[in-house]
Amino acid sequence: MNLQKGTSFGVAIVGCGTVGAAVAQLLTRDSEILRARLAPRLDLRHIVDVNFDNARRAGLDEKLFRADLSAALDDPDVRAVVELVGGTDIPRDIIAKALQAGKHVVTANKALLAYRGRELFALARKQGLTIAFEASCAGGIPIIRALCDGLIANRIDAIYGILNGTCNYILTGMTQRRLPYCQMLSDARKLGLAEADPTLDVSGTDSAHKLAILASLAFAGGVDFKKIPTDGIDRLDLCDIAYGQELGYVVKLLAIAQRRPEGLSLRVRPAFITTEHPLAWVSGPFNAVSVYGHATGHTMYYGRGAGGMPTASAVVADLAALACGTWQEIYRNLPIWPDITKPADQLPIEDVLSMYYLRVMAQDRPGVLGQVAAILGEHDISIRSVLQHEPHKNNASAGVPVVITTYRAQEGNLRAALAQIDKLECVRSNTVCIAIVDEHSEQV
């Protein structure tokens, strides 16, 4: 199956938006770069779309434009189809047709893999073909390769990722410029960093899709993204970010996967980390993934998680590895095939062990802290610090913010305690709770 020097590996791109056009540019305008480093020649033969405005703006060769997928599927020289359509239903059909036509598939579509992965990988395996998806997680960062190849000798113990550039851009602005969520979201839209409907990003769902993929590979078990407890950044209040800063913390939307004796602890949510934490400096639209292996200890991978060219870099790396025949070898044994992969034991959120930041909005009178502390104590939760802040201006009736940090506690206990605290007569609104995430402890 391996191609020799100068042989050609035909490629069709389906969907010529930002990423599709960038892939086409790397394969045509920049083909000299690949030719100097890769024996087989990646030969772009078709660009399939319904609208070629973007393709024309990118200066692509009109002779490649096709309105019909079948031109690509019927071309025996096409060896791989790059699916960059977006959504889940149409791309599912495109990928199924490409596999049935005997073509390998490269995709950046994490939502599709989360919802339809099992079905499509089963079809690929039946056909003896590969679906490559480096571009689905963390854009230009070769994190799939790190997990499946570079770190193969490791038992992976934990992953901590900043996997959504839109959210990290918004949180960076809220933290450094003290601008409210709505304004940063609007800035992100203007810069093309957020979709018109940003729900998938800001709700944490996009990060959960990516965490499901990374955790499946790292922990060799089928992770169901629908069972990943997920919380977004859209309800974060500026005052909590500021109070966190006073305590030496910055907030990040973290995707976390930890191997525990009882199973896999997964979650996506805003979390406080200290300013010395290795992920604290990751700013703006950048992504980063910390991977803790039993042999390597902490390794970290950083780069742009989205954007045309960074994502295209990952797509073309997959095409190159398919053309060399290497990706097929590596994929042959990945835990992505439904028939050889057991479902992972995903632990409920109540089993999480963490420190917490709590903001209780209380009446400004003596005895309140005593009541709150008593309830925490009854639930086996030790207080680490308490900071009482001034009442919010213009809104004294909302109560006084009492900021409490706890030592490590079981999240189930914390939730039970908060349910009681929020019923206290002296508590004016639901307590805000943000996990505080320590640097992962290593034994290397």
Add this chain to the structure above:
Amino acid sequence: MNLQKGTSFGVAIVGCGTVGAAVAQLLTRDSEILRARLAPRLDLRHIVDVNFDNARRAGLDEKLFRADLSAALDDPDVRAVVELVGGTDIPRDIIAKALQAGKHVVTANKALLAYRGRELFALARKQGLTIAFEASCAGGIPIIRALCDGLIANRIDAIYGILNGTCNYILTGMTQRRLPYCQMLSDARKLGLAEADPTLDVSGTDSAHKLAILASLAFAGGVDFKKIPTDGIDRLDLCDIAYGQELGYVVKLLAIAQRRPEGLSLRVRPAFITTEHPLAWVSGPFNAVSVYGHATGHTMYYGRGAGGMPTASAVVADLAALACGTWQEIYRNLPIWPDITKPADQLPIEDVLSMYYLRVMAQDRPGVLGQVAAILGEHDISIRSVLQHEPHKNNASAGVPVVITTYRAQEGNLRAALAQIDKLECVRSNTVCIAIVDEHSEQV
């Protein structure tokens, strides 16, 4: 050549020190981890050494111990020899013999590759075999794979690396704990982070060996490490680290490679970076490599650059890729083979463009700064800031430290200016000069 599920890929380890013992542990004690993720079975068949004290301490199976290399070379089931002996002459002979016996080679020996790489790669190519060397640079960080595989679609524009954990450990202590070089070196020795003779590390030579390897791969040209301008950390003065901190800088031993229109600009030396720079937080014995690609922009890779298990993780990844047949494919087209690689155009240090920190030790009288500034101006060097410090206690005759930072200037001009400045009657000793390295500017 590719092995199928359950087939065996025989391995011999030559040299059972810290890394060799860790490789053996990953292949035996931890073999279940590999078996769950890799189709072929890595079968450790021989451990060759002259002394097995360390191997016994690691609990390895005595039945594997051999005093003679030929047992491994004569075994037809051995497909790869792992060379972990150290030095350059003996390992050169071991690798040549292994290749002549038809075995692939895996090595962590950057000095060997720097001095004998051309000869050994030529032999490997003649034999149709591969020398894999992921472990030679940055220990457990899969940086060779990132350059050759994950970033293959990129024209690499620059590399900035912290490639020597010993030096980074020493500099971290000098910066954070304000301890002098000698004490930190002695600490590093006690912790096993520095060799009895630390010259290779602290002189920057080890980093230059690694930079030669990374730059050859990234820029697809043969880099001669002997032509890399290299300066170590052994003459760094605590006072310069402290003055740098006042200006918002931290010092790191940086290995830098930049693509310039005229050629490749390479150097290894201590440099100041701002505390916001993406490499500033890399502390203690950790390594990190920033790679700037034309498609990805900035990507960064972080982890332990030395130590038994992290290095063994990279060695075993190479064995796994050889057993799958993937590494042979990728290596087939790497710019490491003398017959297909042109030498890189390495620019002289005088062509470097950088900002600089200067500490002039001057007589404490009016007019000194005017003389120094005039000479800098004559050489086209603009001053950015000047800070005059108190004379050193107990040593007023050494002069007053005048700390000058410059805007970007040509290093050739700077060197000419310093030669004149140091001849001034009012200047008491040679001016200290440390480059200030900006974050690489990107166009993504």
